Amino acid sequence: MPTILSGIKPTGQLTLGNYIGALSRFKEYQDEGEVYIFIADLHALTLPIESKVLKENSIDIACFYLASGLDPEKSAIFLQSHVSEHAELNAIMQNYLYMGELRRMTQFKEKSLSMKDEAIGLGLFAYPVLMASDILLYQSDEVPVGEDQRQHVELTRDLVTRFNHRYGEILRMPKAVTPKTGARIMSLSDPSKKMSKSDPEGDIFLKDPMNIVRKKIMSAVTDCGSEVTLDPIGKPGIANLLNIYAALSHISQEEAAKVFGGYRYGDFKKAVAEKVVEVLEPFQNEYLRIKESKEYIGVLKSGEEKARRKARKTLTKVQKAVGLLTF
């Protein structure tokens, strides 16, 4: 039975990109393997964040996980900071990844681009070490993520090769699993940029009211021309909307392009907006119900226990392998 692990960082409001690329897919694994889904709260500290905002975002993600159909009886849902083994494995693993490798990470380059060296926290630089520790702690086989996280999983694979070469078969080799459709949802205001939590104009937030969702899609930047065709280079804005529609309808982008062949842009956008509303509205209602009921607290507590059992085993194995005493 494969072990599946993924996490989301509570840095800002979750977007439709997070939903399509990752969140909505987690539940598909529940009957296939051992599933660990966590809130990457330690990762959220790698850029400045208000403590109140971090708390609120963490609760939101727990509620979104449950609203997405994750069943706490089947999956361990927990907070990264509640399972201290993440930090302990991180302290060991930081010695097996190198500065040159970390400096090459696209996410680090993008996030630190506008920052002075004096203002870049060590945590931001060392981010992939903690992420690798998250993955390795559960001996994960599959890591469902969006395209932007693939590079971090690749680095984790390099780390496994290096570590196992030195100490024997201690760590399981994980692989990133990205969806065929929707692995990279682009900004609605600039389809050359990824939709990200820090881009209010081009984002659809999972908490946006439905009239705002409709408005944002109707004013999405499209391209010259007026007919819908699939042309990611010439018509990236249309391709992105086709991608969103396809992912939410569980069809391919090509199939979506066929559905809308001959449509004018305006009617096409209306149909995409209605599809997004059809999916988001019930999801949002469920999120609100769960938040109100506070059932997430019990879920996070039992998830933590389940996670720790597995985490402890791996940590002890690694500690023994490197020569730390474990009486």
Ligand code: TYM
């Ligand atoms: P985060 O919080 O930035 O994003 C959560 C998930 O959403 C995906 N995603 C997207 N997918 C499609 N289109 C987009 N525009 C888009 N934007 C984001 C991300 O790829 C991700 O899967 N480092 C991780 C959190 C993490 C983690 C882990 C993930 C920490 N440890 C271990 C997996 C395994 C992150 O910052 O994701």
